[in-house]
Amino acid sequence: MKTCIFVMFFFFICLVSQATGDYDVSVKLLEYNRDEDCSCDDTPIICDDCDVYFRICLKPLSPTQNPKCYGNNNNQRVTDTHSFLFADSLRYADFYTWKDIMGQPSFDISVYAYDFDLLNSNDDLGVTTYEYRRNTTTNKLIVTTKPGIKNLRIKLSLDVSLDVSSGQENVNIPIQKWLHLVVAVSTTSLFRRSLVS
Ligand SMILES: [Ca+2]
Ligand SMILES: [Ca+2]
Known part of the structure; x- marks a missing residue:
């Protein structure tokens, strides 16, 4: 017994x-900004800015889990730029969802930026992160990440939906x-x- x-x-x-x-998270990238950089490809004489593409990761914090990432596709890049709106430049690579994450809704959203190089290995342009903590109002929340290397910032809209019944x-x-x-x-x-x- x-x-x-x-x-x-x-x-x-x-x-x-x-x-x-369980909870779901949806993120839509809105805007990318970074200090202008003429030395991204070490091209002499001309100002050759970066060919930017992204990898975006969600890391659940309660309980702590491994990051769940999307992106890292250099076919989805923007050439010679340090600032743009995703809606205009990366129309089909700006929306990401994470489903049925176990635990309480506290997590980090990290956006990694890279410069694509055809002949050499790609350059890491830095990472910038937004920290979401439970009890944050999520109704059409629009946030800007804290500045990363060379003032890298990402503006994003964030929607967290809680599903108690799941x-x-x-x-x-x-x-x-x-x-x-x-x-x-x-x-x-x-x-x-x-x-x-
Ligand atoms: Ca480069
Ligand atoms: Ca490049």
Whole structure:
């Protein structure tokens, strides 16, 4: 009997830990700015600015998880520039989503910028990060990252959607119904408490 109770308690703890809330994040890149740099390709005499492309990563912080990244595609680059609007220049490489992230909505959004070089290895232009913490208002949030190397800044719109019910839907372990109900109630209360604390 003790073993049975222990096993059920173990399942309960596992389920609650899995169901502390899932959330989705959508990011749309809006604007890129960086100090003008005539030495990006070391071309003599002329001012040859960078051929910029991006890699964007989300790193969940609660619990801490590995970064989940998109981009790093040098086919999606802009030539000879240090400033542009994504809508005009990178129309099809400016929107990213991360689905069903386990835990509480606290994370970093990091944007890495590179200069593409045809003959040599690409140059790292730096990284700039926006830190999102739980309880931040997300309704059409538009932010600018803190300046990185050579005043690198990215302006982005950020939408974080919380899905309390998905925590229950993700529970697929066959257990007794009463335990499932207990977990469902605990999930909601835990998550609400996390949002207002
Ligand atoms: Ca270069
Ligand atoms: Ca280049």
